[in-house]
Amino acid sequence: MTVDEQYDVVIVGAGHGGTQAAITLRQAGFGGSIALLSEETELPYERPPLSKDYLAGTKSSDRILIRPARFWPEKSIDLILATRAVRVDPDTKIIHCSDGRAIGYGCQSASKKDPLSASKRDPLRRAA
Ligand SMILES: Cc1cc2nc3c(=O)[nH]c(=O)nc-3n(C[C@H](O)[C@H](O)[C@H](O)COP(=O)(O)OP(=O)(O)OC[C@H]3O[C@@H](n4cnc5c(N)ncnc54)[C@H](O)[C@@H]3O)c2cc1C
Secondary structure (H helix, E strand, O other), X not given: OOOOEEEOEEEEOOOHHHHHHHHHHHHOOOOOOEEXXXXXXXXXXXXXXXXXXXXXXXXXXXXXXXXXXXXXXXXXXXXXXXXXXXXXXOOOXXXXXXXXXXXXXXXXXXXXXXXXXXXXXXXXXXXX
């Protein structure tokens, strides 16, 4: 089966756990491509201030983001929003998504020398 996109690491869920995993990978010098897959439509946000501040009207939505919007492209972390992972096939290393996309995962070319190069490449070329 062909994949629509290919990443070295795909993290399913962009809550505190998923986002911190992606952030920590970059902080630790991981240079491969990373995707954060989220069924939610919003940029990753903090849960505690959601109820205490945002819904109470004392903070705007951009002030409860886990990181500002520009952070993710700066770190070459692709946010794939509004997409639910419906099946993970560990044999083929493919995540099947609610919109029919197939996203491949598995380290292929992490490079510490050029940490952001991997995720800047055309994902369709990588999938070939
Ligand atoms: C309103 C609110 C207030 C809170 N306040 C506090 C607090 O004050 N103190 C405290 O300690 N804790 C608080 N919590 C709990 C704390 O936020 C959670 O423990 C924490 O969010 C858990 O993080 P997580 O990343 O493990 O999971 P989650 O935050 O649940 O994130 C998981 C993400 O993965 C997505 N997801 C799941 N399955 C799929 C799939 N198949 N495909 C794509 N995406 C998927 C979900 O939509 C979600 O966005 C609060 C939680 C809420 C909701």
